[in-house]
Amino acid sequence: MDISPPFGYKEVVPLQKTQKVRLLKAGELPPFVRDLNAIPISYAEFAKVARSYPIVFTSGDQGATFSPVAVLGMTGGENLFVSKDAWAENTYVPAYARRFPFCMARVTANGIEQRDRLICVEKAYVAESGESMFDSKGEPSARWKEIERLLSEYEADLERSRELCGILGDYGLLESFTMQATLNKGGPLQLAGMYRVDEKKIEDLNSSQLKNLVKKGVMGRIYAHLLSLDNFSNLLERKAKAAA
Secondary structure (H helix, E strand, O other): OEEEOOOOOOOEEEOOOOOEEOOOOOOOOOHHHHHOOEEEOOHHHHHHHHOOOOEEEEOOOOOOOOEEEEEOOOOOOOOOOEEOOEEOOOOOOOHHHHOOOEEEEEEEEOOEEOOOOEEEEEHHHEOOOOEEOEOOOOOEOHHHHHHHHHHHHHHHHHHHHHHHHHHHHHOOOEEEEEEEEEEOOOEEEEEEEEEEEOHHHHOOOOHHHHHHHHHOOHHHHHHHHHHHHHHHHHHHHHHHHHHO
16 A cells, blocks of 8 residues: 655654644644745635635646645745744634644555545654544544544545636636746746636636536635735735845
């Protein structure tokens, strides 16, 4: 059995009822978020994410498929929302970071990817000094029920994200773009490899396609995404303050 850890995780192992896990303390961050300039988001997060971050789409296969992400920095390896050991105050922390050190991992058995994903935990966080997720009878703790709900809801929500991106791709609504800016102190900046919805192309859709966008909840996400692009100015302000 081969387990593929999600991006940012180093080595994950299946969660067992007898294991104790070191949970993140209040305000503590997963190690990988410090070096992220973008983080995956899910379908239900669009409205909350759009208040603080630009939402864009990325593709790892030259436009065959897409994924929504929140942009955290203007250069590679830069997270402008991390200060010391905490996330910036009054900003939404995406579920991708909140679920750590747990995840739902892809499993391949005998060369075949399994349909169901496996609940796993970052191996380095399995420790005797940690917290038990199950009691001696194998019953889940209240804390684990909360974590498991987050994991299951997030995983189901990712499927809706994939459907959303599939529709945007099939309807030809996405276009590539580059963000360019010049800081007063620091010179020019350029952030490439991003996609956004071309609002003009929505006008060319037929009535059936428009109805589907509304029925599937895609239209609301489109406008949350488009409005969120104004947050690039907030990123530049954060970048300027960091430089100062």
